[in-house]
Amino acid sequence: MLTCKDATRLMSEAQDRPLSVGEKLQLEVHLAMCRGCSNFREQMNFLRLACRRFMQRRNGDDDGSSPS
Amino acid sequence: MLKFAQLQLRDAALAEDAVQEALVAALAGERSFSGRSALKTWVFSILRNKIVDLIRVQSRTTNISALGEDEADMDATFEELFKDNAHWRPEARPFGWGDPAETLREERFWEVFETCLNHLPEKTARVFMMREFLEFETDEVCRELSLTVSNCNVILHRARNGLRRCLEGSWFAPGVSAC
Structure with missing residues (x-):
């Protein structure tokens, strides 16, 4: 069984590489049962989104509507 | 742009130099730009490379x-x-x-x-x-x-x-x- 601590590591790595089928399966089973970790995943996705938006704002502050 | 470079490099003087060099390099280039945003993107991509170069140098001296x-x-x-x-x-x-x-x-x-x-x-x-x-x-x-x-x-x-x-x-x- 995956612990929450290990799940956070996998969720971080999922931002950097495709997880293996086994890893994905373990993670999904864990997330289905764990509210804290599914919130953690949402938060990781939020960070990625915020970083992208941050760069868009830097890049074209006069035209925030068009991501390049 | 300067703020961005500072955020990455955590060194105001180094960041200023990097932005200045990127601007000079961009203006010296022979490319033509369809608009303001194309120019911005171009300057930015030069800045990105400058930042990476600086990080590379720094990473040799610090572990x-x-x-x-x-x-x-x-x-x-x-x-x-x-x-x-x-x-x-x-x-x-x-x-x-x-x-x-x-x-x-x-x-x-x-x-x-x-x-x-x-x-x-x-x-x-x-x-x-x-x-x-x-x-x-x-x-x-x-x-x-x-x-x-x-x-x-x-x-x-x-x-x-x-x-x-x-x-x-x-x-x-x-x-x-x-x-």
Whole structure:
């Protein structure tokens, strides 16, 4: 069984590489049962989104509507 | 642009030089631009390369993977989020952050975001920003900074969790979320 601590590591790595089928399966089973970790995943996705938006704002502050 | 370079390099003088050089290089180029935004993108891509060069040089003189005091503190804080069985302590369990689009529209959020980025230890921040802002693949980041993959993963995990905790404490205060 995956612990929450290990799940956070996998969720971080999922931002950097495709997880293996086994890893994905373990993670999904864990997330289905764990509210804290599914919130953690949402938060990781939020960070990625915020970083992208941050760069868009830097890049074209006069035209925030068009991501390049 | 200057602010961006400063965020990455944590050195005002170095950042100023990098931006200036990028602007000069962009203007010296023979390219023509269809508009303001094309020019901006071009200058930015030059700046990105300058920043990476500087980081590469810095990484030769400092050991990025060495665990500093700040990093050790972050790891200790992370460990405290969990019970002995490695599951979340109830009070540390991540909560829902609501609608991302709404948050990202708030001007004040970006101030908090930058503050939290600046709170990250320098070396941790550098690896994170190379990955997320300069959009390098993780194996490129590792290679450029001479880190092992597992080292890279540890640093990125530390950065993400640090940023997450900072935003949770400074912006998404507990109990305020709608659900």
